[in-house]
Amino acid sequence: MIETGEVIAFFDRLALQWDEDMIRDDAIIASILDRAGVAAGKRVLDVACGTGVLIPDYLARGVEAVTGIDISPKMAALAREKFPQEKVRILCGDAEETDFGEAFDCVVVYNAFPHFPDPERLIARLASLLKPGGTLTVAHGMSREKIDAHHRGTASRVSNGLMPAEELAAIFAGHLTVTAVVSDDRMYQVAGKRLEA
Numbered sequence: 001m002i003e004t005g006e007v008i009a010f011f012d013r014l015a016l017q018w019d020e021d022m023i024r025d026d027a028i029i030a031s032i033l034d035r036a037g038v039a040a041g042k043r044v045l046d047v048a049c050g051t052g053v054l055i056p057d058y059l060a061r062g063v064e065a066v067t068g069i070d071i072s073p074k075m076a077a078l079a080r081e082k083f084p085q086e087k088v089r090i091l092c093g094d095a096e097e098t099d100f101g102e103a104f105d106c107v108v109v110y111n112a113f114p115h116f117p118d119p120e121r122l123i124a125r126l127a128s129l130l131k132p133g134g135t136l137t138v139a140h141g142m143s144r145e146k147i148d149a150h151h152r153g154t155a156s157r158v159s160n161g162l163m164p165a166e167e168l169a170a171i172f173a174g175h176l177t178v179t180a181v182v183s184d185d186r187m188y189q190v191a192g193k194r195l196e197a
Helices: 004-021 026-035 055-060 073-082 119-128 144-151 165-173
Strands: 043-047 065-070 088-092 104-110 130-140 177-183 188-193
Touching: 004 073, 026 055, 026 130, 026 177, 026 188, 043 055, 055 065, 065 073, 073 088, 104 119, 119 130, 119 165, 165 177, 165 188
Parallel strands: 043 065, 043 104, 065 088, 104 130
Antiparallel strands: 130 188, 177 188
16 A cells, blocks of 8 residues: 655655656647647646646646645755746645545646555546546656556556556546547547536
C-alpha cells in the first residue's frame, strides 16, 4: 500500500529538477487535451499538477480558469511561483479530500495516476467534481510499459503500476460514459463524460 507521507517526500525531493527532467511530446499532449475536452471557456482541475507542466497548454487553449492541486508542498509552491495569473489557482492538498467550492468542465490526471493508493476511490471522487457534460481524463505521455519500467526504479515504493486501460475504463464506466480508451506504444488515456442533467 502506498503511504501518503512517502509520496509527499518523494515528490518534494524531485521538485527542483522536475521541469528540466520533463520529457514532453506536444502532439501527444494536444491529442490528450482534445479528448479531455480542454477548450476555450472551460474550467479545468489539474490533479497532481506538479510544477504546472500542462498549465501553459490550458492557457493557450483559452480556458476560463485552471485549478491545480498537488500533495507535494514543494511542487505546489513552484507551480504557484511560475503561474501568478489571476485565472490560475494552485492548491496544496489531497484531491480526494479537498473542498474545491466548485465543479469543473474538465478534470485531468496527467502522468500521476499510479501514485494514488485507491484508483476506484479516486475516480469516484473526481467524477463527482464534474459539471454535467464534463470530462474526466487519466493520461500518460508514454506507453503503459514504459511508465511501469520507469516506476520500477526509485519510484517503486510510491507507485502501484499502471493498470491496463480496459481495467481503468471499467472503473470509469461505474461513474461516467467512457469516451476514449487509448493504450499504445506512444501514450495511455482513458476519458469519460458525465451525462448532462
